[in-house]
Amino acid sequence: MNHVVFFLVPGVHLLDLAGPAQVFSTAADFGHPWTLGYVAERPEVRTAQGLPLVAGLTWPELGPDDLIVVPGWRAAGEATPAIGPGPLRMLREHHARGGTVASVCAGADALGRAGLLDGRRCTTHHDVQDELARRHPRAIVVPDVLFTTDDRVVTSAGIASGIDLALHLVATRHGPAVAAQVAREMVVYARRNGHEPQTSAMLRHRAHLDDTVHRAQNLIDSRFDRALPLAVLASAAGVSERTLTRLFTRATGLTPLRYQQTLRLERAEHLISHGATVDSAARSVGFEDPRMLRRLRARTA
Structure with missing residues (x-):
């Protein structure tokens, strides 16, 4: 004992x-x-x-x-x-x-x-x-x-x-x-490795007060592994595509597409750290071409 x-x-x-x-x-x-x-x-x-x-x-x-x-x-x-x-x-x-x-x-x-x-x-x-x-x-x-x-x-x-x-x-x-x-x-979503960051991308880019951007982020967070045209996001947020892009970039420092890619990359890195191949991780997070994931990983290396 x-x-x-x-x-x-x-x-x-x-x-x-x-x-x-x-x-x-x-x-x-x-x-x-x-x-x-x-x-x-x-x-x-x-x-x-x-x-x-x-x-x-x-x-x-x-x-x-x-x-x-x-x-x-x-x-x-x-x-x-x-x-x-x-x-x-x-x-x-x-x-x-x-x-x-x-x-x-x-x-x-x-x-x-x-x-x-x-x-x-x-x-x-x-x-x-x-x-x-x-x-x-x-x-x-x-x-x-x-x-x-x-x-x-x-x-x-x-x-x-x-x-x-x-x-x-x-x-x-x-x-x-x-x-x-x-x-x-314990209904814990996943066992995380020690080297993973303390704050996820979802948290890092939520420290703003723009309700319109939060509404768009809610949709991206729940569907980041699927295609999300800017028109769909803008409609969900209740603004034009141009206005959403401007507000989103001002609030988070990222465009909606880059924010989605950031979520995909973070989830892919988690899968790879737990034994997934780059190709399978890319497919799991919504990349049709694994080369896109490889390029994003190279940028952050």
């Missing part, structure tokens, strides 16, 4: 905790030996979302096959919660004994305080990457990836990416088929 122990600090984010916990709990439901534990420096920990949690004060005996996870918290900068020397020592000693330590989001700061990020690749949520690098200058902070692994120190971007991190750990321990089984049970 393997332990996964979550170390909780005040202000812990519920999804940073619940996502990975659900992964390991589901793996245990399928017969894989994981027991979950929750440890804190006080018996009750209030989450960032206001829900109080009850945790133990005593760490279980941990071996090399066990895992410690530090979920992230809301506070940042000077408001970062204090962590006593005991838990930091536990993180260091567990790793020194051959165990794995992991963090979600701002939890990477706890690993840094324990000295476990020095000289190692790590990541965190894109909002606090610069802060992590400032606090721990010997750490190698990798921007805009979902998770990193370096010598049994595993860090993830935060929030939902904690699920990706946990699925990766399950795949490493029990094989990719088990991780896929867990993801399917």
Whole structure:
């Protein structure tokens, strides 16, 4: 029986905790030996979302096959919660004994305080990457990836990416088929690799306030793998083709066609990273000629 122990600090984010916990709990439901534990420096920990949690004060005996996870918290900068020397020592000693330590989001700061990020690749949520690098200058902070692994120190971007991190750990321990089984049970769309970006193209180009462009994007997002003439998009948005192109470019920096190609390319790269050929990925995302996908990939290489 393997332990996964979550170390909780005040202000812990519920999804940073619940996502990975659900992964390991589901793996245990399928017969894989994981027991979950929750440890804190006080018996009750209030989450960032206001829900109080009850945790133990005593760490279980941990071996090399066990895992410690530090979920992230809301506070940042000077408001970062204090962590006593005991838990930091536990993180260091567990790793020194051959165990794995992991963090979600701002939890990477706890690993840094324990000295476990020095000289190692790590990541965190894109909002606090610069802060992590400032606090721990010997750490190698990798921007805009979902998770990193370096010598049994595993860090993830935060929030939902904690699920990706946990699925990766399950795949490493029990094989990719088990991780896929867990993801399917959790209704997770797809298991993402660590090097994939934290923000998808759909999110990167949605930070504007133009309702007309959002309406066009809604249609492109749902049908990016099919032909979408500009006239169809303009009709759905309720404007002329010329007006849509002008508004779309001003709001996103891309033409509607380039935005569609960006979505296709991102999805194709995901398929290729999971073993698809370039030709099959091109067909899956709507390119009639795989050479178009090859040209787009070459531009971004």
